[in-house]
Amino acid sequence: MPATIYKTLAATPIEIVGGEGVWLHGARGERILDTCGGVAVSSLGHRHPRICAAMAREAQQTVAWAHAGSFTCAAAEELAAFLVARSGGLARAQFLSGGSEAMEVALKVAYQYHHERGEPDRSIFIARRQGYHGSTLGMLSVSGNRDRRSIFEPLLPPASFVSPCYAYRDKAPGESDEAYAGRLAAELEETVRALGPERVAAFVAEPVVGSTNGAVPAVPGYFRAVREVCDRYGVLLVLDDVMSGMGRSGPLFSHLEDGILPDITVIGKGLAAGYQPISAYLVAEHVYAALAAGSGIVRNGQTHVNHPYACAVALEVQRTIEDERLLDSARARGAQMRALLEETFAGHPFVGDVRGRGLFLGVEFVADRTSKRPLAGGGALVAELKRRALSRGLLIYPGAGTVDGVRGNHVLFAPPFIASPAEIAEMVGRFAELLDECQPLLSSSAHADA
Numbered sequence: 001m002p003a004t005i006y007k008t009l010a011a012t013p014i015e016i017v018g019g020e021g022v023w024l025h026g027a028r029g030e031r032i033l034d035t036c037g038g039v040a041v042s043s044l045g046h047r048h049p050r051i052c053a054a055m056a057r058e059a060q061q062t063v064a065w066a067h068a069g070s071f072t073c074a075a076a077e078e079l080a081a082f083l084v085a086r087s088g089g090l091a092r093a094q095f096l097s098g099g100s101e102a103m104e105v106a107l108k109v110a111y112q113y114h115h116e117r118g119e120p121d122r123s124i125f126i127a128r129r130q131g132y133h134g135s136t137l138g139m140l141s142v143s144g145n146r147d148r149r150s151i152f153e154p155l156l157p158p159a160s161f162v163s164p165c166y167a168y169r170d171k172a173p174g175e176s177d178e179a180y181a182g183r184l185a186a187e188l189e190e191t192v193r194a195l196g197p198e199r200v201a202a203f204v205a206e207p208v209v210g211s212t213n214g215a216v217p218a219v220p221g222y223f224r225a226v227r228e229v230c231d232r233y234g235v236l237l238v239l240d241d242v243m244s245g246m247g248r249s250g251p252l253f254s255h256l257e258d259g260i261l262p263d264i265t266v267i268g269k270g271l272a273a274g275y276q277p278i279s280a281y282l283v284a285e286h287v288y289a290a291l292a293a294g295s296g297i298v299r300n301g302q303t304h305v306n307h308p309y310a311c312a313v314a315l316e317v318q319r320t321i322e323d324e325r326l327l328d329s330a331r332a333r334g335a336q337m338r339a340l341l342e343e344t345f346a347g348h349p350f351v352g353d354v355r356g357r358g359l360f361l362g363v364e365f366v367a368d369r370t371s372k373r374p375l376a377g378g379g380a381l382v383a384e385l386k387r388r389a390l391s392r393g394l395l396i397y398p399g400a401g402t403v404d405g406v407r408g409n410h411v412l413f414a415p416p417f418i419a420s421p422a423e424i425a426e427m428v429g430r431f432a433e434l435l436d437e438c439q440p441l442l443s444s445s446a447h448a449d450a
Helices: 049-061 074-085 099-116 137-141 146-155 177-195 222-233 285-293 308-323 326-344 378-391 421-437 439-448
Strands: 016-020 023-026 031-034 092-096 124-128 160-162 200-205 236-240 264-267 279-283 351-357 360-365 397-400 409-413
Touching: 031 421, 049 308, 074 092, 074 279, 074 308, 092 099, 092 308, 099 137, 099 200, 099 236, 099 264, 099 279, 099 285, 124 177, 137 146, 160 177, 177 200, 177 222, 200 222, 222 236, 279 285, 308 326, 326 351, 326 360, 326 421, 378 397, 378 409, 378 421, 378 439, 421 439
Parallel strands: 124 160, 124 200, 200 236, 236 264
Antiparallel strands: 016 023, 023 031, 092 279, 264 279, 351 360, 360 409, 397 409
């Protein structure tokens, strides 16, 4: 009997013994094509020679660990400088271990910013329904997905929620992007005013909503309108770029595409492309200056802050992406994949929407394309899709509760940046074959609550 705890307690996952590029190798000879970078993590794929060499080199010359309260290291300093220089105006960075952890600290910093400036009552965070910001209790409190909050609801600190920017379902017929963005910004402003501007600390959002919605981007102009509302009331804008950032949805930082500068942004999954656990939050100069002029400390402590080895590996990953022009490749492969998905499923009875940005794409299933009525089946349906995909040597990242945390299903695509045109075509081809095989299953789900 294994001693390991798995996510699904009654099932033992496939044992992985190796990988190469976009392929994973199982202990029983499986060769699995990865369409999603695991969970939008493996942007460089597996066994990238430059990263493997850097890991071996750094293991010989980097200290195992150094307390960030007493020491710094060249890798942390260089990685921070690298990211800040490409952020469009952010000023400082600190490194942690995972996205939930970095988001947690980001919100603590947001509150500390207000406290240091003499506004300790600014303790309310506004987020969006269907957003997801991490699995800690603090981050579940600002995550608007009902399924992920689930049984933990009684433990969660209070937060306030507004509508997502979900054009496929919520944009009115004939409504322009500008009008839709303005309507959502007005809702945010009304919420701030109702709560009391002097009590609101920050607005928290994903630039492109990932796992809970399936790569839903904001319409053009949305974040500019949101930024104006935040500025009007002294509310900080905190962007969760953990999944969508580091080139996944286009530029290195997603906010560059939206033409704004957040007060705080958080990055994670693609920072070291999975070769090391590492995340970061970056702050604008005015946020840093407020803390420096006040208590002069960040009121937080984590074991692996600015971890020397993790920073060194992440720095090599980011240099490799830049040197090999992989952001350009990711944009090209994203355009290719989106075009193939749109062409392949243009008339599919159960595919309602293909959306996303960059190499970060989603397919939303529906029971009826005209009414957009979601499929029934929930988590059981997507679990079966994933099981059948793996039996075909295909790793997919499906999700349930797409519409409101309970109804709807999608599949998220986020393959490694190093995928070739042929591999992208094979991913879409195998996925199309999977849906052909699952047509009776989808049809049954479509008629379950008709």
